[in-house]
Amino acid sequence: xxxxxxxxxxxxxxxxxxxxxxxxxxxxxxxxxxxxxxxxxxxxxxxxxxxxxxxxxxxxxxxxxxxxxxxxxxxxxxxxxxxxxxxxxxxxxxxxxxxxxxxxx
Amino acid sequence: xxxxxxxxxxxxxxxxxxxxxxxxxxxxxxxxxxxxxxxxxxxxxxxxxxxxxxxxxxxxxxxxxxxxxxxxxxxxxxxxxxxxxxxxxxxxxxxxxxxxxxxxx
DNA sequence: CAGTATCCGCGGAGATACTG
DNA sequence: CAGTATCTCCGCGGATACTG
Numbered sequence: 001x002x003x004x005x006x007x008x009x010x011x012x013x014x015x016x017x018x019x020x021x022x023x024x025x026x027x028x029x030x031x032x033x034x035x036x037x038x039x040x041x042x043x044x045x046x047x048x049x050x051x052x053x054x055x056x057x058x059x060x061x062x063x064x065x066x067x068x069x070x071x072x073x074x075x076x077x078x079x080x081x082x083x084x085x086x087x088x089x090x091x092x093x094x095x096x097x098x099x100x101x102x103x104x105x
Numbered sequence: 106x107x108x109x110x111x112x113x114x115x116x117x118x119x120x121x122x123x124x125x126x127x128x129x130x131x132x133x134x135x136x137x138x139x140x141x142x143x144x145x146x147x148x149x150x151x152x153x154x155x156x157x158x159x160x161x162x163x164x165x166x167x168x169x170x171x172x173x174x175x176x177x178x179x180x181x182x183x184x185x186x187x188x189x190x191x192x193x194x195x196x197x198x199x200x201x202x203x204x205x206x207x208x209x210x
Numbered sequence: 211c212a213g214t215a216t217c218c219g220c221g222g223a224g225a226t227a228c229t230g
Numbered sequence: 231c232a233g234t235a236t237c238t239c240c241g242c243g244g245a246t247a248c249t250g
Contacts (some may be wrong), residue, residue, distance in 0.1 A: 014136055014199060017206025023242075024127045031119055040212050050244050055213065065209065076250070078212070086209045093205060094119060096198045101122025104170065104191045128222075145232050155224050160233065181230070183232070215248075222242090228235075 020064040025049055025057055027094050030083070033067065034091050038080035066090065125169040130154055130162055132199050135188070138172065139196050143185040171195065 021027060028047055037043045044054055058081060061067040066087040069079040083091070126132060133152055142148045149159055163186060166172040171192040174184040188196070 012133060012136075013207045014132060014203040016210060017202045018129060018132060020206075021202070022129045024123060025243085027119060027123060028117060031117075044212095050242095051213070051246095052215080053243055056242090076212085089205055089208075093198060093201045096201070097122045097126070098119040100194055100198060101125075102118045103194075105121065130223085149232095155222090156226095156233070157235080158223055161222085181232085211250100213249085216246085218244085220241105220243090222240090224237105224239085226236085229233085230231100 020060070020066060021090075023057060023060070025053060026061065027097070029054070029057055029061065030066065030087060030090055031094055031098075033081055033083055034088075038070075038082060039078075040081075043081070061087075125165070125171060126195075128162060128165075130158060131166065132202070134159070134162055134166065135171065135192060135195055136199055136203075138186055138188055139193075143175075143187060144183075145186075148186070166192075 025047070029043060029049075032043050032046050037046050040054065040058075043049070043058075044051060047054075049057075058067065062069060062081070065084055067081045068084050070082050072078055072080050130152070134148060134154075137148050137151050142151050145159065145163075148154070148163075149156060152159075154162075163172065167174060167186070170189055172186045173189050175187050177183055177185050
């Protein structure tokens, strides 16, 4: 479930960041959450990502401390996904990347 | 050869950047080149990436205008890979990502 | 609505051997 | 030294159906 890469031979620190951020959808999910899509269906609709992949990416991001689950209903238990402090620091970086892509097209 | 993703339904501009940067090895290759590994063997050795994948990524990066080939020997034809202006703009962004990963570990 | 469960295809990635 | 050529494995990602 949690995607694991084997880069022990690479002590490159960028590789550590890519361990969490390396999957294609991950940056898009983070930007979706940062723009107000906190719930599963909401993220899924705004991105069109497959549901099983979204489940996997959300779990990985929670495990990596980028997102945190916040219960908003007890019965039944329902969670929203919010950026942690660590996740919030990622947003401006992704915006830079976005601008870079926009600048050169 | 050139990896192609289908995200026409996503007009998200970040997706355009990820079209070039989305593959796992790509950021590491860019940082390797930016730190002086200009030649095939040199990049390959410093990263430990499979040769066929490196060939593919280099072609994609050249096609995407991030790297450019520079001939340094005529017989036989040998090329170095250097960052373009567009590629150079990526470096500080990747350094930010690197610092982000380092900060939270 | 928020997931979980399957099934499947494709391509990323590794390993290795070969060529100019 | 700089690739190209194969072969194989595996996991991402898509699609869809199902559950509480």
